[in-house]
Amino acid sequence: MLVTTTPDVQGYRIKEYKGLVRGVIVRAPTITQGILGGLKSIVGGRIGAFAQMCEQARQQAYDELVEHARTMGANAVVAVRYDASDLGSDKSAATEVLCYGTAVVLDPAPRD
DSSP states (O other), rough: OOOOHHHOOOEEEEEEEEEEEEEEEEEEHHHHHHHHHHHHHHHHHHHHHHHHHHHHHHHHHHHHHOOOOOOOTOOOEEEEEEEEESSSOSSSOOEHHHHHHHHEEEOOOOOO
C-alpha cells in the first residue's frame, strides 16, 4: 500500500477515489510510563517513556488507516495527516491519535 502526505503520486494517475479513511487510537500511559514520565518532568529533558507511547499510538493509527483503505479496495492513500488531542483529566489522561487521508486506486500514468 502506497501512503503519502502529497495529494498525488508522481508517475501515477488517480483512477478512482474511494473516500476518507482513518485510524483512531486512544492511549494512556502505563503505570511505569507515568512514573518515569513524572520523575523526568521534575528534572527536565526528553521523556523517553512518553515518546515511546506516542510513537506506538501513531504506528497503530497508521496501521488502522492502511487496513481501512484495503477494505475499501484502495491501493494507495494520499493527503495523509495526523492529529492528536488530550482526553480526560490529569489523573486519567489519555491521548487520541488520528491518522486520516483519502483512499484511492492508482494506475501508472501514461508515458508521452
